[in-house]
Amino acid sequence: MIDFGYTLTRDRQFDYDRGDLRYYRLVRSLEPSIDLCIGCGSCSATCSAAQFTNLNIRKLHTVIRRGDTTSIKAGLRKCMFCGKCQLVCPRGVNLRNLILALNRAIEQLG
Amino acid sequence: MEHSVIVIGGGVSGMTAAGMLAQQGFNVTLLEKEAETGGHAARWDRLFPDRKKASEVLDFIRKGMSRVKVITGITVVNITRNDKEFTVVTRGQVADGGSQMADIPHPASCIPHPASCIPHPASCILLATGYELFEARKKEEYGYGIYNNVITSAELEDKFRSGSPILTSEGKPPARIGIVHCVGSRDEKVGNLYCSKVCCVTGVKQAIELKEMYPASEVFNFYMDLRMFDRHFEELYYEAQQKWGVSFIRGRLSECAENPDGSIIVKTEDTLTGKPLKMTVDLLVLLTGFVPGRGMASISAMLGLTTGADGFTNSADSHTLNNSTEIPGIFLAGAVKGPVSISESIADARAAAIQIEVYLNSDKPGND
Numbered sequence: 001m002i003d004f005g006y007t008l009t010r011d012r013q014f015d016y017d018r019g020d021l022r023y024y025r026l027v028r029s030l031e032p033s034i035d036l037c038i039g040c041g042s043c044s045a046t047c048s049a050a051q052f053t054n055l056n057i058r059k060l061h062t063v064i065r066r067g068d069t070t071s072i073k074a075g076l077r078k079c080m081f082c083g084k085c086q087l088v089c090p091r092g093v094n095l096r097n098l099i100l101a102l103n104r105a106i107e108q109l110g
Numbered sequence: 111m112e113h114s115v116i117v118i119g120g121g122v123s124g125m126t127a128a129g130m131l132a133q134q135g136f137n138v139t140l141l142e143k144e145a146e147t148g149g150h151a152a153r154w155d156r157l158f159p160d161r162k163k164a165s166e167v168l169d170f171i172r173k174g175m176s177r178v179k180v181i182t183g184i185t186v187v188n189i190t191r192n193d194k195e196f197t198v199v200t201r202g203q204v205a206d207g208g209s210q211m212a213d214i215p216h217p218a219s220c221i222p223h224p225a226s227c228i229p230h231p232a233s234c235i236l237l238a239t240g241y242e243l244f245e246a247r248k249k250e251e252y253g254y255g256i257y258n259n260v261i262t263s264a265e266l267e268d269k270f271r272s273g274s275p276i277l278t279s280e281g282k283p284p285a286r287i288g289i290v291h292c293v294g295s296r297d298e299k300v301g302n303l304y305c306s307k308v309c310c311v312t313g314v315k316q317a318i319e320l321k322e323m324y325p326a327s328e329v330f331n332f333y334m335d336l337r338m339f340d341r342h343f344e345e346l347y348y349e350a351q352q353k354w355g356v357s358f359i360r361g362r363l364s365e366c367a368e369n370p371d372g373s374i375i376v377k378t379e380d381t382l383t384g385k386p387l388k389m390t391v392d393l394l395v396l397l398t399g400f401v402p403g404r405g406m407a408s409i410s411a412m413l414g415l416t417t418g419a420d421g422f423t424n425s426a427d428s429h430t431l432n433n434s435t436e437i438p439g440i441f442l443a444g445a446v447k448g449p450v451s452i453s454e455s456i457a458d459a460r461a462a463a464i465q466i467e468v469y470l471n472s473d474k475p476g477n478d
Binding site for chain 1: 336348351352355357358360380382383385386387388389390
């Protein structure tokens with residue numbers, strides 16, 4: 001094929017119909033409180049790692065629910081497991097166990 | 111002679127106030143344009159947040175109405191004032207005691223005729239004319255009236271109430287359902303800046319009811335804010351997430367399209383992640399908001415009442431004289447003043463009834 005020098009930019013949008021929901025389903029079975037998030041941002045505001053890295057724990061578990069798993073591994077590496085996110089969550093989401101469940105999902109699903 | 115009160119509007123507010131005033135000994139006539147009283151509530155199945163049957167609420171209100179003279183199927187064509195007395199002229203009632211719908215509600219078109227135009231004397235008038243539901247076709251980008259699998263929340267209630275199965279237009283149980291908040295509300299593009307307030311909790315309630323009916327289905331609510339303003343509402347939202355696994359996506363739908371199989375593609379921004387999102391749903395429910403009642407514009411004109419920029423009728427003071435108007439003897443109750451829940455309508459109607467009682471008794475000796 002002739003290379004005309006053009007490239008295709010990958011679509012940024014979530015296509016929920018094609019999303020990979022295996023991680024979400026597994027994490028949800030291990031930590032059902034993932035569904036209780038109201039997106040307030042308390043967890044990401046208090047996050048120790050977020051002061052020094054681009055980890056956004058609220059976004060991380062939101063994109064997983066949308067079927068986007070591309071940022072899980074990099075995100076988990078930045079987490080220091082301090083648990084402040086869980087202390088401040090107004091809905092009682094068990095974020096420490098959520099992180100453990102995500103690690104478990106990566107072990108099982110790759 | 112006891113005072114006569116005319117209540118215009120036979121929905122929850124009008125029925126409640128009429129019943130209370132009649133029980134206090136006033137001569138109360140309730141005028142309703144539809145063939146039956148009950149208003150919008152007669153269409154609803156179960157009410158938020160406790161899922162009480164709407165029919166039970168109406169039955170309760172009707173029990174208090176035994177002394178109310180109810181006239182249905184008529185339209186108010188003129189209201190005149192003579193000092194402290196009013197005359198309400200209605201059109202549409204036929205001489206044999208039955209009733210019919212009037213098709214021309216303009217006062218100028220009414221020629222007094224014993225069989226069609228009837229004057230009703232009143233010392234006091236309560237306007238409980240209510241609201242209409244936003245016409246979902248105006249949000250053309252959502253495809254209501256174009257795509258068969260886009261329905262309104264009112265139509266969903268009809269199905270719940272009648273017990274008819276909720277299926278796609280292809281006759282299949284929906285595997286994925288979208289519920290769209292703020293349709294016709296908080297939207298300058300349709301001329302409605304205000305929040306209709308009860309749609310949020312209705313969307314949560316209907317999501318739970320759909321999950322009860324189809325536990326294996328996925329239900330997504332698309333919202334801008336979730337305004338769980340009253341007691342037990344936030345708990346219902348929590349229950350929807352925790353017990354029923356309803357998903358909430360923060361973002362206003364931009365547009366819908368139809369697949370060849372009749373399913374609907376919805377597009378929105380998932381504003382919590384900052385990315386556009388699209389998904390296919392089998393059924394899309396539009397939570398249509400409140401708009402001012404159509405008949406109220408002509409009644410306002412007859413009386414010289416003012417409306418706000420939102421089109422709802424102004425009270426004399428929104429804090430302290432919320433059931434009164436600038437005109438002595440004309441009172442307001444319920445959704446004529448803007449969006450309200452059914453429990454708020456009942457409370458507001460009772461408040462209006464007490465205000466009317468105080469007003470009518472003020473000219474008795476010994477009262478101020």
